[in-house]
Ligand code: SF4
């Protein structure tokens with residue numbers, strides 16, 4: 452699992468794709484289904500999506516989460532995730548879609564929107580970004596005419612065109628946490644506090660920064676000076692630290708961040 456897009460009429464053909472698998476697809480403004488895919492959908496946001504979207508909208512992570520998202524519990528992983536809230540209109544539109552223009556945050560659109568019509572999953576968790584564990588599949592929605600176009604891509608070419616490599620690398624620690632938690636028997640439950648900490652570290656980066664720098668955290672945990680300096684003003688570094696801390700906390704992974 453990495454991120455998901457779901458629609459009432461979506462079909463996932465039972466074909467597992469790798470990076471060299473080819474598929475035909477083209478999306479453009481003149482196609483008669485233009486923006487149909489931005490209505491009545493569930494888009495799970497990744498931690499990096501939230502950082503770039505809140506920056507684009509000049510909001511704090513707390514404000515962005517309150518205005519644009521709903522929390523949800525991810526089945527099997529029993530971990531909180533964040534879903535983009537749709538508008539209360541007839542078509543349940545994404546708040547960022549305009550009929551003529553399309554996506555008004557196109558450069559900062561979420562990973563799921565970039566991947567579409569591909570979905571991505573992971574076969575196992577890994578301590579480092581490890582692309583060999585990923586697999587892909589197409590999500591065919593009945594209204595989407597993009598599959599009728601002649602342009603052919605490999606999965607790798609599509610990923611490069613949509614600029615998802617960097618995003619996947621940054622989100623890898625979060626993906627690992629979810630995949631790893633899914634592999635733990637359901638009978639082993641996390642406490643509510645652990646789930647809240649996961650939410651804070653992964654999604655509410657501005658509040659997480661306050662938690663790290665304005666609480667007793669740095670007095671209680673053994674964090675080297677370089678890491679502290681790196682994450683002071685850098686959301687991505689702070690996010691990576693949060694993933695490591697969650698790994699230590701949820702799975703007692705000894706290589707990571709320890710109490711003093
Ligand atoms: S071709 Fe598919 S992805 Fe493109 S606008 Fe139409 S429905 Fe959306």
Ligand code: SF4
Nearest residue numbers: 489545547548554564
């Ligand atoms: S974020 Fe942009 S691309 Fe994604 S559903 Fe909304 S309008 Fe469409």
